Amino acid sequence: MAANFLVRLLSRRTWLQRSGTGVATLLLAPPLFAQDQAQPLDSTIRSMATLTGVDLSNPWLQPTAGLVGIIVADSKLLRALDLGSIEPATYFQAD
Amino acid sequence: MPEVLISRPIHELAPLLERKEISPVELFNEAIEKIHQLQPKLNSFITITEQEGRKAATEAESEIRRGQYRGPLHGIPISIKDLFATRGVRTTAGSKVLGQWIPDYDATAVARLHQAGMALVGKAHMHEFAYGVTNDNPHYGPARNPWDPTRVPGGSSGGSAAAVATSQCSASLGSDTGGSIRIPAAVCGTVGLKPTYGRVSRYGAIPLAWSLDHVGPITKTVEDAALMLAAIAGPDSKDRSASSRAVPDYCKELQGSIRGLRFGVPRRYFFKHVDPEIQKVVSAALRQLESMGALSVEVDIPDLENCSAMEAHITLAEATSYHEQYLKEQPDDYGPGVRTNLEAGRYLLATDYVKSQRARTLLQHNFNKAFEGADVIVSPTLPAFPPRVGEVWVQSGDLREHVIDAFLRFNIPYDLTGLPAISIPCGLSSAGLPIGLQIAGKAFDEITVLRFANAYEQSTASHPIRYALPS
Numbered sequence: 001m002a003a004n005f006l007v008r009l010l011s012r013r014t015w016l017q018r019s020g021t022g023v024a025t026l027l028l029a030p031p032l033f034a035q036d037q038a039q040p041l042d043s044t045i046r047s048m049a050t051l052t053g054v055d056l057s058n059p060w061l062q063p064t065a066g067l068v069g070i071i072v073a074d075s076k077l078l079r080a081l082d083l084g085s086i087e088p089a090t091y092f093q094a095d
Numbered sequence: 096m097p098e099v100l101i102s103r104p105i106h107e108l109a110p111l112l113e114r115k116e117i118s119p120v121e122l123f124n125e126a127i128e129k130i131h132q133l134q135p136k137l138n139s140f141i142t143i144t145e146q147e148g149r150k151a152a153t154e155a156e157s158e159i160r161r162g163q164y165r166g167p168l169h170g171i172p173i174s175i176k177d178l179f180a181t182r183g184v185r186t187t188a189g190s191k192v193l194g195q196w197i198p199d200y201d202a203t204a205v206a207r208l209h210q211a212g213m214a215l216v217g218k219a220h221m222h223e224f225a226y227g228v229t230n231d232n233p234h235y236g237p238a239r240n241p242w243d244p245t246r247v248p249g250g251s252s253g254g255s256a257a258a259v260a261t262s263q264c265s266a267s268l269g270s271d272t273g274g275s276i277r278i279p280a281a282v283c284g285t286v287g288l289k290p291t292y293g294r295v296s297r298y299g300a301i302p303l304a305w306s307l308d309h310v311g312p313i314t315k316t317v318e319d320a321a322l323m324l325a326a327i328a329g330p331d332s333k334d335r336s337a338s339s340r341a342v343p344d345y346c347k348e349l350q351g352s353i354r355g356l357r358f359g360v361p362r363r364y365f366f367k368h369v370d371p372e373i374q375k376v377v378s379a380a381l382r383q384l385e386s387m388g389a390l391s392v393e394v395d396i397p398d399l400e401n402c403s404a405m406e407a408h409i410t411l412a413e414a415t416s417y418h419e420q421y422l423k424e425q426p427d428d429y430g431p432g433v434r435t436n437l438e439a440g441r442y443l444l445a446t447d448y449v450k451s452q453r454a455r456t457l458l459q460h461n462f463n464k465a466f467e468g469a470d471v472i473v474s475p476t477l478p479a480f481p482p483r484v485g486e487v488w489v490q491s492g493d494l495r496e497h498v499i500d501a502f503l504r505f506n507i508p509y510d511l512t513g514l515p516a517i518s519i520p521c522g523l524s525s526a527g528l529p530i531g532l533q534i535a536g537k538a539f540d541e542i543t544v545l546r547f548a549n550a551y552e553q554s555t556a557s558h559p560i561r562y563a564l565p566s
Contacts, residue, residue, distance in 0.1 A: 078451065
């Protein structure tokens with residue numbers, strides 16, 4: 001892919017979440033990469049209704065699934081990071 | 096006496112006010128006139144507080160006449176990002192969800208500015224719930240860039256930065272979770288300071304992500320940023336994350352020399368995929384620092400490539416948690432972008448959230464190692480210029496990317512680590528758009544950050560960007 005048109009994976013996430021017409025585009029446009037990302041997670045998210053207490057359906061299901069899919073895909077490096085015994089940066093304080 | 100007082104920075108106005116050579120009411124009237132003139136074009140405000148502000152200016156005038164001068168912010172026209180609870184004044188967070196909320200309390204930072212004697216000109220426009228970087232708001236219309244009104248002013252404190260740049264106010268209070276003070280400051284040609292996490296109380300600021308939210312000033316000059324920080328910083332029992340560290344005298348050390356001090360240049364991450372004009376202007380700024388006797392050192396900070404994933408997991412999870420009830424009761428009152436983010440936050444794994452919080456500790460360690468060899472770290476604030484309103488793609492050198500990715504890239508490391516970082520104007524592009532230089536420092540070392548920034552700013556005192564009022 002020409003460097004001039006290189007689009008970072010994460011950019012597709014933000015295209016989904018920021019576009020005011022993103023929802024309509026996903027429903028009406030021909031299959032897009034974003035939709036390819038969304039489809040495997042659509043049914044996963046629907047099946048989580050019992051867990052989340054929320055039954056998410058379209059028009060929000062596909063953009064949400066697409067965004068989640070892209071964030072997860074973008075998290076490969078983070079998930080592979082070996083943090084040993086490093087503790088979280090945030091702590092509960094008892095006082 | 097200058098014809099347009101309101102275009103002068105606070106540190107020049109304050110002595111004139113103290114000596115009663117000018118009146119706070121006069122200053123306030125100039126600000127309000129500017130607001131009325133520019134509001135139709137730039138939409139920098141959601142609410143204009145002309146009545147309340149004039150009352151405060153009048154009270155300031157009486158107090159100063161009686162010899163009860165409170166300090167450098169007394170009688171100064173200031174705006175507050177509409178994220179901060181302001182007693183008796185509609186506070187919307189740029190949203191329809193809170194569109195009719197009138198708080199009965201002040202955010203701590205707002206209360207401190209009131210105590211300092213500010214005259215509130217209005218609640219500045221912002222991206223809905225601070226959840227974006229363009230200030231393109233579906234409920235209140237887009238805020239616009241004063242240097243090119245067809246473009247965005249950056250966000251989420253876009254109204255604040257545009258108002259300061261055009262002297263609709265002398266300074267503004269903003270917030271920064273992924274760059275929301277520094278991004279619009281860079282885009283609008285102002286100074287924007289994100290202090291150390293916990294330096295300024297978050298109480299009364301509608302949260303985006305509790306563990307990433309910072310409160311800080313947007314001003315015309317670095318000295319003004321120091322004055323604002325001095326007024327708002329300090330312990331607060333209402334915010335558990337607020338530091339109990341004493342607040343130093345930021346202005347006392349401001350004029351110190353930077354000769355012999357070291358500025359770290361992290362080329363691998365912060366100078367990659369950057370517009371060539373930005374690269375050129377920032378490089379010139381670095382040479383300027385060297386000409387003042389500061390020493391340039393190459394630094395490398397590992398693991399920065401994880402920042403965008405870390406930011407996503409933390410912000411989405413915390414934001415969705417805050418909005419849980421609103422999302423249940425008023426889901427259709429959200430704009431589509433924010434709504435999608437909030438829905439998505441339910442489906443990210445807790446283990447990824449915790450991992451991201453653990454990775455922050457690693458990132459802090461990596462920055463601390465870099466600071467063993469440098470006193471500050473410098474970079475461009477942004478890799479690309481702002482898009483036109485309604486557009487979302489930008490060109491960052493060889494990389495075409497979404498504006499969110501571009502604008503967060505150099506900013507989020509300092510939200511994730513909580514380190515202080517300031518953006519200051521360092522030049523204009525050939526199209527007349529401001530370019531920002533970011534200077535970051537060690538935790539709670541705002542003094543060194545401000546000193547470097549002030550030294551650079553003073554060395555370019557004749558630069559027209561400082562007080563330029565775009566037509």
